[in-house]
Amino acid sequence: MSQFIKKLGIYLTLLALGGGAGFVGNRYLLAKQQRQELPQVLPAALQSFPVPSANPVEGNINFIAEAVRAVGPAVVRIDASRQVSQEIPESFQHPFFRRFFGDEVPIPKRQLERGTGSGFILSSDGRLITNAHVVEGADRVKVTLKDGQIFEGEVLGTDSVTDIAVIKIDGRNLPTVKLGKAENLTPGEWAIAIGNPLGLDNTVTVGIISALGRSSSQVGVPDKRVSFIQTDAAINPGNSGGPLLNAQGQVIGINTAIRADAQGLGFAIPIETAERIASQLFTKxxxxHPYLGIQMMTLNSELRKQINEDVDLNLNIDEDKGVIVMRVVPNSPADLAGFQTGDVIIKVGGKNIETAGDVQQQVEASVIGEVLEVEVKRKSKTVAIAVRPGAFPDEID
Incomplete structure (x- = not known):
């Protein structure tokens, strides 16, 4: 591998495809209440300015409590356990050690690992959704409802690429959540998180939607294929798998990712992505996941300069924008379709591309086995490539 890539220190994305009450404050509110007595306190234009609503839900100051009251019973605690082995170096298995050390040679031990997370009920007959990492390595889990009921849950499926898992418990007339739309969100909206952080069941935290469309690489989980919701509602260990709500109490995401250096920022999987994945997991x-098989980086002028100066790469890139293919996985769909190292992707499925995340999203939205049109710049020429995405392999070279 080129020394340039090592020095650059940029992760090569492997395409698996792919609160304040108001700005004026209390002084203004007081002046508004005493406007007739203090006509000179504020300019005329400001005196007629409407008082901001205390919250977005028809002036209801208890909208958070009502949202939690409606959804809380459907939020569950998930306790999972798995057996793991303590690995010992293979060299200790050599007959030499057995001959001279006998029973003193370390023997692999199995230990029980336990973990706690959150989840929520989708259907009254006991279909649940959570994060894949919450139930990793477990076929059965303990599910505890807010009212104290305890069920044994069966893990029906997990998807590590999106970090989604589904569980089934044997229940009837169970409380359920209402789903909203993450695609309709706007940064600055209220965000309510419910879960079991640090073993403290049914904890509620509140903040706002900080940003939308955060890529997996930005969040610090480049092996995932999700465009995350960013929120400043406190999300701590144990919140994973719990719901992120809007002001109306609808689920708009699944709390999942925490960055140690994020200083109060949390991330959630949009509910549309979670629904799509959960449906497949419940069914089969x-x-x-559609897969192309390329390693890629988002271009900019500085990166282009460094690539062109690296003699080991032997590339001459003219573009400052787009996504450059740094490697094509042998025998992958991209390899079979004719992708080459140095190709700069400018369009996928007819849509303009700016970042590696854009490529990832377009490939994820494609259909396995069906033609996906990709346009690349190759040595100053535009080349059209028809690639048929394959299924994401269990192992990648």
């Missing part, structure tokens, strides 16, 4: 127990 797995998810097939």
């Amino acid at each position: 127990g797995k998810v097939d």
Whole structure:
């Protein structure tokens, strides 16, 4: 591998495809109440300015409590456990050590690992959704409802690529959540998180939607294929798998990712993505993700300069924008379709591309086995490539 890539220190994305009450404050509110007595306190234009609503839900100051009251019973605690082995170096298995050290040679031990997370009920007959990492390595889990009921849950399927898992418990007339739309969100909206952080069941935290469309690489989980919701509602260990709500109490995401250096920022999987993945998991127990098989980086002028100066790469890139293909996985759909190292992707499925995340999203939205049109710049020429995405392999070279 080129020394340039090592020095650059940029992760090569492997395409698996792919609150304040108001700005004026209390002084203004007081002046508004005493406007007739203090006509000179504020300019005329400001005196007629409407008082901001205390919250977005028809002036209801208890909208958070009502949202939690409606959704809380459907938020569950998930306790999972798995057996793991303590690995010992293979060299200790050599007959030499057995001969001279006998029973003193370390023997692999199995230990029980336990973990706690959150989840929520989708259907009254006991279909649940959570994060894949919450139930990793477990076929059965303990599910505890807010009212104290305890069920044994069966893990029906997990998808590590999106970090979604589904569970089934044997229940009837169970409380359920209402789903909203993450695609309708606007930064600055209220965000309510419910979960079991640090073992503290049914904890509620509140903040706002900080940003939308955060890529997996930005969030610090480049192996995932999700465009995350960013929120400043406190999300701590144990919140994973719990719901992120809007002001109306509808689920708009699944709390999932925490960055140690984020200083109060949390991330959630949009509910549309979670619904799509969960549907496949409930139906067939797995998810097939479209896969191209390239390593890629988002271009800019500085990166282009460094690539062109690296003699080991032997590339001459003219573009300052787009996504450059740094490697094509042998025998992958991209390899079979004719992708080459140094190709600069400018369009996928007819849509303009600016970042590696854009490519990832377009490939994820494609259909396995069907032609996906890709346009690349190759040595100053535009080349059209028709590639048929394959299913994400279990192992990648």
